[in-house]
Amino acid sequence: MLAWLATTSLTWRKSITHVAIDVSATYRAAIRTGLPHTRVAVGHFHVVQLANKMLWAARRRTTAEVGGRRGRATDPKRSARRRLLRSREDLTDEQFATMWNALGEGQSGSRPC
Structure with a gap:
């Protein structure tokens, strides 16, 4: 996921404010590293x-x-x-x-x- 995020533009990454993920420490760590300014939400x-x-x-x-x-x-x-x-x-x-x-x-x- 981090490799894919690195291929996207910085403007696009900064425009992301919220990310919905499943309950996974790996996904959460990738979001925290690649999109540190976003809020993480977990689905019901x-x-x-x-x-x-x-x-x-x-x-x-x-x-x-x-x-x-x-x-x-x-x-x-x-x-x-x-x-x-x-x-x-x-x-x-x-x-x-x-x-x-x-x-x-x-x-x-x-x-x-």
Whole structure:
């Protein structure tokens, strides 16, 4: 990327104010070096993807520490995770209500949207 930026005009590089990238230390370093005056933005998809990866790693680590084994497809926590990763449009009303009620237990006035 830096080699490509070096082939572009300085005027063009200075006109760039914002850059949208995925979550990559390599891309960020290249932007910081080649376009130091720009603001870096990360797309919504990549933020959600990173959060899901972190949740997956934490769930996997916790399952191994607590249960002394890998998780199984029949584990309730696994099905809850799969449900949380799906969009509302892909859930049946029953699946959404199950998820919502589990998240809202103990809170008065909780109801599905």
